Amino acid sequence: MAFLTIETSTPFEHVAIVEEAGVVAERALEGGRSRSDELLAAVDDVLRGAGLTVRELEGIVVSAGPGRFTGLRVGIATAKGLSAASGLPVFAASTLAALALAAGPTEDLVCPVLDARRGEVYGAVFEGEEARRLTDDAALPPSDFGDLIRGIGGDRTALLLGTGATACRSELAEALGGNGRFADPEIPIPTPSALVAAADRSRPVDPASFEPTYIRGVVPSGPGKVGG
Amino acid sequence: MRRHGSAVLSEVRLPARSHSLRTASPSETEGLGRHLGRLLGPGGFVGLIGELGSGKTVVARGIARGLEYDGYVGSPSFVIVNEYAGRVPVYHIDLYRLADAREIETIDYRGLFFGSGVAVVEWAERGGEYLPGDRLEIAMTITGRTSRSIEISSTGPAHGEVLTSFVRVWKERG
Numbered sequence: 001m002a003f004l005t006i007e008t009s010t011p012f013e014h015v016a017i018v019e020e021a022g023v024v025a026e027r028a029l030e031g032g033r034s035r036s037d038e039l040l041a042a043v044d045d046v047l048r049g050a051g052l053t054v055r056e057l058e059g060i061v062v063s064a065g066p067g068r069f070t071g072l073r074v075g076i077a078t079a080k081g082l083s084a085a086s087g088l089p090v091f092a093a094s095t096l097a098a099l100a101l102a103a104g105p106t107e108d109l110v111c112p113v114l115d116a117r118r119g120e121v122y123g124a125v126f127e128g129e130e131a132r133r134l135t136d137d138a139a140l141p142p143s144d145f146g147d148l149i150r151g152i153g154g155d156r157t158a159l160l161l162g163t164g165a166t167a168c169r170s171e172l173a174e175a176l177g178g179n180g181r182f183a184d185p186e187i188p189i190p191t192p193s194a195l196v197a198a199a200d201r202s203r204p205v206d207p208a209s210f211e212p213t214y215i216r217g218v219v220p221s222g223p224g225k226v227g228g
Numbered sequence: 229m230r231r232h233g234s235a236v237l238s239e240v241r242l243p244a245r246s247h248s249l250r251t252a253s254p255s256e257t258e259g260l261g262r263h264l265g266r267l268l269g270p271g272g273f274v275g276l277i278g279e280l281g282s283g284k285t286v287v288a289r290g291i292a293r294g295l296e297y298d299g300y301v302g303s304p305s306f307v308i309v310n311e312y313a314g315r316v317p318v319y320h321i322d323l324y325r326l327a328d329a330r331e332i333e334t335i336d337y338r339g340l341f342f343g344s345g346v347a348v349v350e351w352a353e354r355g356g357e358y359l360p361g362d363r364l365e366i367a368m369t370i371t372g373r374t375s376r377s378i379e380i381s382s383t384g385p386a387h388g389e390v391l392t393s394f395v396r397v398w399k400e401r402g
Contacts, residue, residue: 225362
């Protein structure tokens with residue numbers, strides 16, 4: 001039961017081979033350049049590391065977003081290409097659900113949050129050990145995400161984790177009053193095991209029509225900055 | 229909190245909102261872009277507005293030169309986005325072929341408009357609410373075979389500062 005995992009939704013891109021017992025080979029791609037040649041070389045590396053060929057895999061689990069536009073397109077196109085060549089099924093993992101699962105067990109609300117640029121974050125709210133989803137994925141200003149969390153949890157402590165928790169820490173902390181708890185910045189990414197856990201492995205996607213999770217529509221953006 | 233801070237700052241030192249000028253030749257028009265490019269950094273956004281042939285691509289080339297990119301700068305009408313390796317990445321974007329502002333979601337507008345580079349966008353008026361709230365706009369009008377009337381305006385405090393600096397260097401240029 002080995003899966004190839006591909007995670008390119010954040011700048012901390014990685015591929016891995018995950019078996020029942022856990023990760024058996026993993027490779028991080030430095031610099032978040034989202035290059036398909038580097039990604040395929042990394043896939044080759046982890047397969048060699050695990051002593052497997054593509055055809056011996058059970059399937060490909062790919063991070064479906066929301067997240068970085070180009071990263072997701074490259075990661076998903078790579079998964080589709082490997083699937084077309086090998087016949088392997090592709091399973092989609094919600095990036096935010098995988099991030100929530102990576103948090104580990106906690107009594108707090110789990111709020112994965114990614115930097116969406118233009119003064120916004122991608123966020124969703126989960127709870128419980130199996131990361132039960134309480135909201136849809138959304139793109140919104142950090143203060144609005146804080147309000148959303150408070151609307152659901154009241155005074156319950158909310159664990160915030162992901163690149164957006166680091167990038168928008170002060171706004172989120174302010175919106176949550178004293179109820180925000182920030183995860184160790186050392187774990188800001190959906191891990192390979194969490195991706196496999198977040199994917200619905202009974203329902204492969206149709207590679208021809210499968211697209212990244214984009215959150216459509218915008219509200220006008222606020223003041224910006226130039227330089228620095 | 230920061231919002232209050234900048235409101236106070238702008239009362240003390242009002243950034244320029246708009247500046248009109250004329251250029252007599254394509255090289256002077258490109259020079260305008262070059263002076264502007266030198267003042268831009270990560271998060272910079274310049275929208276270019278004007279009919280076909282008004283010189284939008286000439287200004288874009290100047291901005292790229294000001295950002296220390298010496299290679300070819302053409303119109304990205306068909307590819308939508310060209311990226312140049314300047315002092316910071318320069319994203320030269322053309323929205324001419326967009327039928328609807330929502331089609332911007334087919335490009336990485338979050339990364340291009342709000343990233344670590346400078347975005348120079350032709351036919352910016354087609355971008356609607358996807359454009360950054362704080363940006364520079366350059367409206368170009370053809371007044372003669374090679375002369376252009378140009379109005380530069382800022383829509384927020386950050387680019388207001390850029391415009392103030394530009395007006396000063398444009399007046400002092402040799």
